Amino acid sequence: MVRRLIEQRIHGLTGLSLGGVDYATPPGDPGLFGPDSMVWRVHGDFTAMLCGGISALLLQMMHPLALAGVWDHSSFREDMLGRLRRTSQFIAVTSFGPTAAADRLIDRVIAIHRQVQGHYTDGRFYRADDPALLTWVHVAEARSFLTACLRYYRKHLTREEQDRYYRESALTAYRLGAVDVPETAEAIDAYLERMRPALVVDERTHDVVRLLFESRAQFGAVGLGYNLFLWAGVDLLPVWAQQTLGIAPGPWKQAMVRGGIRGVAPVLRWAVQDGARARAEARVAQGPHGPAA
Secondary structure, eight states, rough: HHHHHHHHHHHTSSSGGOOOOOOTTTTTOOOOOTSSSHHHTTTTTHHHHHHHHHHHHHHHHTTTHHHHHHHHHTTTOOHHHHHHEEEEEEEHHHHHHHOOHHHHHHHHHHHHHHEEEETTTTTTTEEEHHHHHHHHHHHHHHHHHHHHHHHHHHOOOOOOHHHOOOOOHHHHHOOOHHOOOOOOOHHHHHHHHGGGGGGOOOOOHHHHHHHHHHHGGGGGGGGGGGHHHHHHHHEEEOOOHHHHHHHOOOHHHHHHHHHHHHHHHHHHHOOOSSSSHHHHHHHHHOOTTTTTT
């Protein structure tokens, strides 16, 4: 009873609450990546993915044109939970969903991106389907998810496994229209270093940070651990990003946050037994001709 209650509340935060995707069919369909992929291994833990997702959002918003598209064309300021659910759904479906469902969702996002354009406060034109901007958004996500995985889920992934994750996850970025996506840990680090001069922390960026810290009420009872996960996301950022945003945790807070996440993670893994990965595993195990013997 307690386990199921926790699981239901966790599902309420994720794309599973939006419905519309049947992870159980067709039997045997591996989706875009399949059970032997690094994407399944890295994206399979709710705790790490939530921490990584918060970190990715903070890093993405340091690019002024990425922030402008979200600022001008979404309701994230009034509905942070809704944005979390939609983002979670895209990642879950492209990672674990049936191939046809993943293809449909990618096509839908491409269509939405085509409509998102405007001008940044300094007059620069932006569009959400800008290939270079899509690369930035992807790299911020992939780097954040893998960093969270290494810290809180799978600490001993080899460099080859990490590089394989970056190569695999780049598939979704290319499908969305990104170009020149870095596909190794070394290339990711070099890319982020090259991008630093283009990043800006201005009034809008500070508003995003403030909104994140003030959004606990949107998450109901689950919000009791909101600040813990939020600070875990901050702690996953590169040190230079923390310093630029002005939210670098001190050593005591860092130790408390990491200890807190490591304490709650086993409870959440025990509770969440019917997540996207579990449903995908059941689908693949069925095979194309019915249940495996």
